[in-house]
Amino acid sequence: xxxxxxxxxxxxxxxxxxGISLSVxxxxxxxxxxxxxxxxxxxxxxxxxxxxxxxxxxxxxxxxSDLLDMEPEVRAQKGVFLAFQYPVEIPGVTNxxxxxxxxxxxxxxxxxxxxxxxxxxxxxxxxLKLVDMDTALLHRSVNAGFxxxxxxxxxxLQMAVLEPKLAILDETDSGLDIDALRVVAGGxxxxxxxxxxxxxxxxxxxxxxxxxxxxxxVLAGGRIVxxxxxxxxxxxxxxxxDWLVEAA
Amino acid sequence: xxxxxxxxxxxxxxxGGGGPPAWLADLRKAAxxxxxxxxxxxxxxxxxxxxxxxxxxxxxxxxxxxxSGAPPLTELLxxxxxDPAWPRAVxxxxxxxxxxxxxxxxxxxxxxxxxxxALKEEPEFMAAHLGKLATFDAQxxxxxxxxxxxxxxxxxxxxxLKVPLPLHIIHVADAxxxxxxxxxxxxxxxxxxxxxxxxxxxxxxxxxxxxxxxVAEATVGNGARLHHYKVQRESREAFHVGTMQVAxxxxxxxxxxxxxxxxxxxxxxxxxxxxxxxxxxxxxxxYLIDGSQHADHQTFVEHIAPSCxxxxxxxxxxxxxxxxxxxxxxxxxxxxxxxxxxxxxxxxLLSPTARVDSKPQLEIxxxxxxxxxxxxxxxxxxxxxxxxxSRGIGAENARALLTYAFAAEVLETVELDAxxxxxxxxxxxxxxxxxxx
Ligand SMILES: Nc1ncnc2c1ncn2[C@@H]1O[C@H](COP(=O)(O)OP(=O)(O)OP(=O)(O)O)[C@@H](O)[C@H]1O
Ligand SMILES: [Mg+2]
Numbered sequence: 001x002x003x004x005x006x007x008x009x010x011x012x013x014x015x016x017x018x019g020i021s022l023s024v025x026x027x028x029x030x031x032x033x034x035x036x037x038x039x040x041x042x043x044x045x046x047x048x049x050x051x052x053x054x055x056x057x058x059x060x061x062x063x064x065s066d067l068l069d070m071e072p073e074v075r076a077q078k079g080v081f082l083a084f085q086y087p088v089e090i091p092g093v094t095n096x097x098x099x100x101x102x103x104x105x106x107x108x109x110x111x112x113x114x115x116x117x118x119x120x121x122x123x124x125x126x127x128l129k130l131v132d133m134d135t136a137l138l139h140r141s142v143n144a145g146f147x148x149x150x151x152x153x154x155x156x157l158q159m160a161v162l163e164p165k166l167a168i169l170d171e172t173d174s175g176l177d178i179d180a181l182r183v184v185a186g187g188x189x190x191x192x193x194x195x196x197x198x199x200x201x202x203x204x205x206x207x208x209x210x211x212x213x214x215x216x217x218v219l220a221g222g223r224i225v226x227x228x229x230x231x232x233x234x235x236x237x238x239x240x241x242d243w244l245v246e247a248a
Numbered sequence: 249x250x251x252x253x254x255x256x257x258x259x260x261x262x263x264g265g266g267g268p269p270a271w272l273a274d275l276r277k278a279a280x281x282x283x284x285x286x287x288x289x290x291x292x293x294x295x296x297x298x299x300x301x302x303x304x305x306x307x308x309x310x311x312x313x314x315x316s317g318a319p320p321l322t323e324l325l326x327x328x329x330x331d332p333a334w335p336r337a338v339x340x341x342x343x344x345x346x347x348x349x350x351x352x353x354x355x356x357x358x359x360x361x362x363x364x365x366a367l368k369e370e371p372e373f374m375a376a377h378l379g380k381l382a383t384f385d386a387q388x389x390x391x392x393x394x395x396x397x398x399x400x401x402x403x404x405x406x407x408x409l410k411v412p413l414p415l416h417i418i419h420v421a422d423a424x425x426x427x428x429x430x431x432x433x434x435x436x437x438x439x440x441x442x443x444x445x446x447x448x449x450x451x452x453x454x455x456x457x458x459x460x461x462x463v464a465e466a467t468v469g470n471g472a473r474l475h476h477y478k479v480q481r482e483s484r485e486a487f488h489v490g491t492m493q494v495a496x497x498x499x500x501x502x503x504x505x506x507x508x509x510x511x512x513x514x515x516x517x518x519x520x521x522x523x524x525x526x527x528x529x530x531x532x533x534x535y536l537i538d539g540s541q542h543a544d545h546q547t548f549v550e551h552i553a554p555s556c557x558x559x560x561x562x563x564x565x566x567x568x569x570x571x572x573x574x575x576x577x578x579x580x581x582x583x584x585x586x587x588x589x590x591x592x593x594x595x596x597l598l599s600p601t602a603r604v605d606s607k608p609q610l611e612i613x614x615x616x617x618x619x620x621x622x623x624x625x626x627x628x629x630x631x632x633x634x635x636x637x638s639r640g641i642g643a644e645n646a647r648a649l650l651t652y653a654f655a656a657e658v659l660e661t662v663e664l665d666a667x668x669x670x671x672x673x674x675x676x677x678x679x680x681x682x683x684x685x
Contacts, residue, residue, distance in 0.1 A: 048638045051630065076640035088635035092653025101649065102639035109640070141653075158639060 001026050001197050002047075002067075002166055007058035009046055016042045018222035019058070024166070027194045031208055031233060032201045034219035035241050040201045041085050043219070044170045048082035049075050062166070076102075077109035079165030083155035083172045085201075090142040095154065096124065098142045099161055106162060127160040130190060132183045148175040156187045163191065168199045173207040185210030205237040220245045254284055259311050260395060271375050272367065279384050279394035286388040298573040298605040299544040303513055304487050309429035309459045311396070312341045319422060319453045321348055328418055328449045329479055329670025336416040337362075337401055342430035344399050348418075357409050358444075363400035363433055374402070377435060381465035382493045389489045389515075393431045393463040400433030403446070407439040407469070414445035414475070414664060419462070421455040421483065434464035438472040440497070445475035447667060450490075450510070455483035460511075462490045470497035470524055475504075477667060482510035484541070491517040498524030498553075505662055506533035507671055508543045509678070515544040522549065522556040522584075531560045532661045534671075536678060538567035538598075548577040551584035551614075560591040563658045565651060566602035577609040580617055587612075589619040596654050597627055598647075648679035 002024040009017040016039050024030055032040050046053050047060065049072030060067040067075060090098065104114040115123070128135060131153045143151050152172050159167055169188070173181055188198065188211050200211060208216075208230065216232040217224050218241065225244050226232065236244075260280050288305035289296040318324075318340045325332045337360065338348035344362045351360050359370075367374050384391035401417060419432055438444050450460060460482060468474045474494070482488045488511040494502050506516050520529045535543045549558045564572040574593045595604040608621040628650050636646035655675050662668035 048634075050634055071643070072634060072637035073640055073642050073646075076638055082638055084635065084638075088632050090632050090635070090650070090653060092656035093649050098636070098639070098641075098649075101645065102636075102641050105642055105645065106640040162639065 001063055003061040005059050005061075007043075007046070007060065008056045009042065009053045010056055011053060015056070016053070016222055017046070020219075020222070020224055022217065022224065024197045024199060026197055028197050028215065029211060029213045030197075030199045031213040031216045032199060032219055033203065033216060033233065033236055035245065038219045039222045040219050041170050044082055044085075044168045044199075044201060047168060048072060048080060073105070074109075076162070076164075077106050081159050081162055081164030081167045083152075083159060083167070083169040085170040085174070087143045087151040087155055089144045089146075091144045093142050094139055095142050096121070096138040099124070099158060102158070103161055123161070127157055130160050131157045131187045133157055149177065149180050152176055152184065153180065156184050160187060160191060165195065166197050166199070167191075168201070170201045171203065172200075173202055173204060181207060182210060205233045208233050218244055255308050256280075256283075256392075256396075262311065263396070263398070269367065269371060269375070272378070275379055276395045279391045282384050283388055283391035283395060286386065286391065289388055295546065295575070298571075298575075298607075299513075299515055299542065301513070301515075304459060304489075307459075310427055311398075312343070312425060312428035312430055314343050315341045315422065315424050318345050318348055319420060324348060324418065324420060324453070327420075327451050327453065328416070329667055329674065330416050330447055330449070330664070331666035334413050334416040334447070336418055338418045338420065339399060339432060340420050341422060341425045341428065342399055342432060353413055354415065355409065355411060357406045358411060359402075359404040360415065361402045363397065363402060366402035366435075370402070373404075377437065377465075377467075379465075381467065381495050382463050382491065387491070389461055390463050390491055393433065393461050393491075396429065397431040397433035397463070400435070402435045403444075404437045405439060405442040405444045408441045410443040411445070414447050414477075417446060417448045419448070419450045419460065420453055421458050421460070421486065422453040423456065425458040426456045427458065429459045429461060432460070432462045434462070434466075436464065436466035436474065438466070438468050438474045440469040441471040442469065443473040445477070445664065447477045447479065447664070449479045449481070450488065451481050452483035452486065452510070455486060457485040458483070459487040460490070464490075464492040466492070466494045466502075468494060468496045468500040468502050471499045472497065473501040473503070475663065476502070477662065477664065478504070478506045478516065479667075479671070480506070480508040480510050480514060480516065482514070484510065484512060484539070486511045488514040490515070492519065494520045494529075496520060496522050496524060496527040496529065499526040500524060501528045501530070503530040504532065506545060508533070508535040508545070509537065509674075511541070511543070513542045515546070517546045517548070519548040520550070520558075522551050522553055522558070525553045526555050527553065528557045529559070530661075531558070531562075532658055533562040534564070534655055534658045534675075535572060536565045536655070536675060537570040537572060539570060540568065541570045542573075543570075544573035544575075546575045546577070549579070549589070551578070551580040551587045551589065554584050555586040556584065557588040558590070561658055561661065562593045563655060564595040564604060565598065565655060566595060566604055567598040569599075569601045570603070572604040574604070574606045575609065576607075576621065578611070578619060580612040580614050580619065582613045584614050585616045587614060587617040587619065589617070591621040593621075593623045594654075595625045596651065597625060598651065645680065648676075651679045652676050
């Protein structure tokens with residue numbers, strides 16, 4: 001589904017990703033871990049199409065097409081979704097309107113009929129339950145004044161509504177209390193399908209107890225320095241990153 | 249660029265001396281003389297530094313003739329924002345049109361008269377109030393209007409009467425207004441403890457190049473409340489100057505909202521004098537311009553009495569080669585202790601060639617006051633745009649949504665639902681080029 005090869009990317013003069021290669025197949029869950037500032041969010045943002053990063057080398061293939069050649073909205077319409085580490089506040093645009101616009105544009109791009117507001121509200125009701133979120137948040141501006149946990153749930157709500165093929169969750173577990181963590185993990189698991197894939201960026205083994213990864217990768221200094229199975233996360237929890245970073 | 253009056257002395261003579269009554273003839277003559285002395289303001293005049301009225305000054309507009317035929321009512325009501333059920337006074341090319349107007353819905357006690365009728369029926373009131381607030385010394389456009397105003401509206405709301413529906417004053421210019429000047433005049437008196445709302449819409453029906461120069465003066469009595477909504481959607485080739493001067497009594501409220509999206513060149517002046525203790529003024533506005541449009545707002549709040557509050561929020565959205573101007577003046581008299589003033593002006597520039605000049609001007613002569621102002625000029629938030637796109641929302645729609653969101657904060661201050669919905673709708677349409685919401 002996703003095939004990243006020798007990806008290098010920079011901001012200005014500064015190279016942040018220094019040759020990343022990673023393959024994600026349908027049905028798989030990958031976890032990406034690694035020290036602060038190692039480039040995890042950068043990788044996630046580059047996949048989503050953030051205009052601030054310049055890809056200087058390498059390729060990303062998504063379902064047989066050149067992902068880097070697509071506008072961010074086209075990527076989303078083709079099923080790529082990024083749950084932001086720092087969700088963006090948009091004062092003046094209600095959550096409901098935002099979601100419906102996104103949902104309908106994606107449907108339109110896929111040649112489906114747009115959904116009318118009433119029908120959409122019904123859909124929302126169901127999705128809100130999935131992430132245990134208060135309906136009132138639908139009628140507030142996107143993320144504006146939301147608590148840290150509410151913002152993260154809102155990301156999962158968006159994911160639940162848009163039903164992506166490839167979901168990348170960037171530290172969606174950070175700042176969540178234990179109950180919220182369980183809700184979010186439950187949401188992610190409920191949305192899993194054999195033809196979908198999920199990439200989870202996290203600092204904590206805890207989330208991986210709920211969402212069990214098939215692969216764990218360690219990103220350090222802009223490179224993947226180690227990959228392994230789910231046991232690798234436990235090992236990292238016990239030993240930290242130093243032994244890997246030094247070895248690399 | 250002087251001799252503003254000279255250019256118009258023939259037109260003035262054609263009006264037949266400006267009276268009767270005699271005091272009015274004198275007032276008009278004095279106004280014309282002042283206009284002749286002043287000429288049109290140039291950009292050397294501090295109040296007009298960012299707005300050149302050369303396009304107005306270099307033309308000579310004709311006095312408008314009474315129109316032959318008027319737009320059909322249904323089409324007119326579709327063209328304006330607001331509720332068709334509101335009582336309305338319609339002016340076509342500057343002349344009151346009784347058949348399009350409908351004033352029956354106003355409660356008893358509210359007196360609404362045309363300028364002409366008021367001069368006949370309530371001459372003492374008119375002599376006592378016309379031109380008393382909207383003085384014309386050093387105000388060329390007010391002088392121009394005072395000399396030439398032929399029609400307009402005089403509204404009196406008696407004490408303690410809270411009028412449930414707003415009065416909609418619709419100024420419509422059609423193709424016959426081409427090359428003409430329109431000088432509508434409005435005089436409003438809201439007596440003690442009364443409450444009243446006015447919506448003034450300026451629209452065009454196949455209008456082309458004409459010049460609207462409106463003047464309004466309003467007295468808000470002790471404990472009274474006046475809401476004034478101005479919706480300026482003139483023809484894109486038209487020129488518009490609108491001046492409103494308000495005097496407020498003790499514990500009164502004046503709430504003004506100015507929406508401007510029309511005219512090639514427009515200037516709105518809103519001046520409030522806080523004369524009674526504990527009065528409050530709220531001045532809000534939104535302008536949306538593109539192409540080569542120019543829109544200028546000047547507000548002036550004079551804190552004369554102590555313990556008054558002023559609140560101001562103006563937003564502008566400027567696209568293309570358009571030029572926006574905001575000048576917010578606040579004066580605090582030495583007597584006006586405990587003044588509480590807050591002014592914000594935010595502008596969104598949508599194109600590299602869009603421009604804005606924003607100038608707050610605070611003159612504070614009392615020591616126990618709280619006055620703040622904030623001004624920002626920005627472009628669409630790239631991160632927010634990316635966030636929206638990353639959810640599948642196309643670039644154009646994302647920009648439109650963000651632009652609309654910028655406007656929403658100030659549109660929300662419109663308390664009349666039908667007007668707010670109408671303005672939201674036209675703003676949204678303008679940004680999305682669609683009709684869905
Ligand atoms: N726009 C930018 N300009 C300059 N440097 C940047 C920019 N964006 C990211 N960086 C730098 O790139 C490096 C990687 O950042 P990134 O956010 O990808 O790290 P991360 O692995 O997600 O860290 P964390 O675990 O703290 O979230 C950091 O050193 C960061 O300062
Ligand atoms: Mg990060």
